[in-house]
Amino acid sequence: xxxxxxxxxxxxxxxxxxxxxxxxxxxxxxxxxxxxxxxxxxxxxxxxxxxxxxxxxxxxxxxxxxxxxxxxxxxxxxxxxxxxxxxxxxxxxxxxxxxxxxxxxxxxxxxxxxxxxxxxxxxxxxxxxxxxxxxxxxxxxxxxxxxxxxxxxxxxxxxxxxxxxxxxxx
Numbered sequence: 552x553x554x555x556x557x558x559x560x561x562x563x564x565x566x567x568x569x570x571x572x573x574x575x576x577x578x579x580x581x582x583x584x585x586x587x588x589x590x591x592x593x594x595x596x597x598x599x600x601x602x603x604x605x606x607x608x609x610x611x612x613x614x615x616x617x618x619x620x621x622x623x624x625x626x627x628x629x630x631x632x633x634x635x636x637x638x639x640x641x642x643x644x645x646x647x648x649x650x651x652x653x654x655x656x657x658x659x660x661x662x663x664x665x666x667x668x669x670x671x672x673x674x675x676x677x678x679x680x681x682x683x684x685x686x687x688x689x690x691x692x693x694x695x696x697x698x699x700x701x702x703x704x705x706x707x708x709x710x711x712x713x714x715x716x717x718x719x720x721x
């Protein structure tokens with residue numbers, strides 16, 4: 552498991568203990584399902600909503616697909632749902648609330664800001680939002696920091712992967 556997957560999984564366990572129940576999880580940018588696998592493997596997740604348009608490849612190594620994600624997560628069948636489509640279109644259609652969200656979709660400022668804004672509305676009041684790849688060429692670190700400031704959140708920066716932001720109330 553990658554360091555950032557482990558960090559998110561650890562927060563899932565901590566948040567579940569704090570709440571006294573399993574958490575609900577939402578993710579934008581699923582690729583092969585490794586982040587969701589880390590979360591579901593904790594045993595502290597009662598539901599995961601996974602959103603991706605499955606239009607990109609990762610470093611040209613493989614092509615992601617809903618079928619690949621379903622295969623990788625088959626041991627957790629019934630605990631997750633895959634919503635295929637652009638996050639800007641899919642996120643506004645979701646009615647349920649979540650405890651932890653993970654933004655790892657398009658790696659540009661407008662898309663990342665849009666995903667954060669739309670996901671934030673779906674998080675419970677004590678929810679946690681992670682934003683990955685903050686050290687991309689567009690410096691998404693500032694996008695996440697500006698979002699946190701505007702919404703009176705605290706942003707913890709983790710030096711894992713390509714920079715992981717953790718936005719929390721407090």
